[in-house]
Structure formats: C-alpha cells, structure tokens
Amino acid sequence: MINNTKDKILEVAESLFNRYGVRSVSMDDIARELSISKKTIYQSYKDKDELVFTFAQAHINRNRCEVTEAREKTNNAIEELVNLSACIREHVKTVNPSMIYDLQKYHPKSWSLWMDYKSEYIKGTMLATIARGKKEGFFREDLNAEILATFRVESIEMTFDGKVFPRDQFDFTEVQMTLFDHFARGMMTIKGQELYDSLIDAKSYESN
Template sequence: MDTKEKILQVADGQFHRYGIRSVSMDDIARELGMSKKTIYQYFKDKECLVRYVTESNIQQEIRDFNEVLEKSDNAIDELYKFSLCFRKNLNDINPSLLFDLQKFHPTSWQLWEDFKYSFIKDMVVDAIKRGKNEGVFRQSIDAEVLALYRIESIQLAFDPKIFPKEKFNLVDIQLELFDHFVYGLLTVEGHEIFDKLRNSTQNDK
C-alpha cells in the first residue's frame, strides 16, 4: 500500500468512526504517524481528501453490488445480499457521517446523491422487476416508487433527529426497515423463500 492509499484508508476509518466534522487533518496525521505537510502533498485540503474518500467508497460499493448480481440465486436473494453490503460496516459508522457530508462537503455529497439516484435506484428497480418476473414479488407494485422509497429509508436511519444514537442501534434500524420493505413486495411463494433465507442466515450466525 503506497502513502496515498494509507492516508485514504486512515481518513476513511476516522470519518466512519467519528464523523467528518470531528476529524481534523491533525488527527489523521497523528494516526498515520506523519506530518500534515506529507498529507498535503497528496491532498491539498480536507475537502479534497473527503472527496477522494467518497469516490473510493462509491467504487467499492459498485464492485460489491456487481459481485452480488453475479452470485444471487433470485431477486429475493439479490435484495438480501444488497442489504448485507450496506450493513457490513454499520457497527463502525457514526450516524453523523452523512449529515456532515451533506452540510459541510456539498461537492462530495453530490457524488453520493448521483450514485444513490442512478446506480442504486436502477439496481433496486431491476431487482424488483426480476422478482415480478420470477413470481416472488407482487405484479401490482410500482418498481420505481418502491426503489426510491428503499434508498430514502436507508438514509433515514442515519438521521439523528429521528433515530438518536443514544436510543437506537443503526444495524437494528436497517434490519427493521429492510424486513418491512421486502415483506411489502412478496407473494405467498416469495414469503416462503424469504423466510427460509432469513432462517438459514440466522442459523449460520
């Protein structure tokens, strides 16, 4: 791993753990055991660093989601594995992360918004259409509407005004919202498949 990658990795970990606003360039330099001057050789300021971290996270999400598409057995399995991609690092994420990104780093926030309303939305729309073709999702549902609902519900869980971190666990919220979303899509056959998938996952744990 070269120096630039190390900086990105440490900055990403600090942002996820403490939020973006609470982490200074001094904090990152201290964690790395290097001077701020070295960091500024690769990133001209914190805004630039946040943008690179955001882009790196988006590219990793795309790789993860594409891997899911290749390995999912059906639409239910596909959505379930998509949700695992979102949840895999939630235990280490400070809920203020997205709020800080939106309020203090609008350029990076727009990168996330573009990714959310293009790649993620289209991915969920395609999964819902697949499920309708497979007979596991109800034919009457509107894929576009529910895809938008799904991506907004993911982001909703990060709002500390609605779900204060002193009272709610981020992973538990996402699990509850995901189950509510999927159960609203399912046919009788789909219910059976989803219940078996959830039970097998719980047994593996």
C-alpha cells in the same frame, strides 16, 4: 513511494472520518496519526476538500463493487434482495451519522457523489431486482417499482437520522432489519414469501 504515502494517508483519513466524522478530523490529526508532517499530506492532497472527495470516491467505488458481487451470487430475486440488503447494512454500519451531515454541509462536491450513488446506482439496482422478482413470480405484478425503490433508498438514509431513531433508544441493526423485512414482505407473492421465509430460517439455523 509517493503513491504508497498517498494511499496510506487516505486509509488513515477514512478510518478517522468514519470514527469521528469529517469536520472533527483536522489535517493535523491525520499527520499525527501517521507520524508525518502536515506538509507531507499537502504534497499528496492540495487541501482537505480534495482529501475528503478522494475518500468519498474510494468509499463509494468499493461499496459499488461489493453490491455488484453480492447480486451476482444469487439464483433468484429473493436471494438477490436479501444479499443486497445484507451488503448495504454492512456498509451503513461503518458510517458515522455525523459524517453524512458533514459532507452535506461542508463538502458539496463529495456530497454530490454520495447522492448520485444513492439515487442512481442503489435505486437503479433496486429497480432491477424488483423487475427480476416480477418476472420470476416472486413479487406482485401490480407493484409500482419506482415508488418502492425510492421508498427503500430513503428508508435506508432515514436510519441515520438521530431525531427519528436516536442511537440511545434504538439498535441500529434492528432498525435496518425491521424496515427491510417490512419492505420485502410487502412486495411478495405467496410463492415469494415461502422462499423468503425458508431463506431466513436457513440463515437463522446457520448462525446458531
């Protein structure tokens, strides 16, 4: 029963954090949403910082599993790159930009988890995909993988910056797709571009 309550608190907290950001959501808000007392929450989590850390950990672990699964269902580096981008795009669509800011400013332990995931796992995954693409002849041999993997990771984060891409002026999905397409085509050989174009055409046909 205790674990069920703890999991339910985490589930509701995550929903509220994603919707309103972390700072705007109080323990009272979570208790009200669950129709329980705040004391019940503190029996599972000693304070809001621990709840936020657990939320960040669960969110990242789930994303990691989904990215791994997306990569495994591929026959070549082009499919892997496309699947990886689609998976990351789905992840960032659910994230409130203010949540990222709140973690950075008010919850340094949780922010450290987020940064490690970005700089180690996502960048490491991108480096592995680029290496695979070179080996298969789909990506250019002269690429500096370290620079491009870093660029890709930072360009994903840049889409959250409302000063760079204000949400009232730019469609978030279009920004993500445009930056990805620019990044992907810049790495490809002619062989890679032909396969990439065929995949994009097939996906477009399937969605009609």
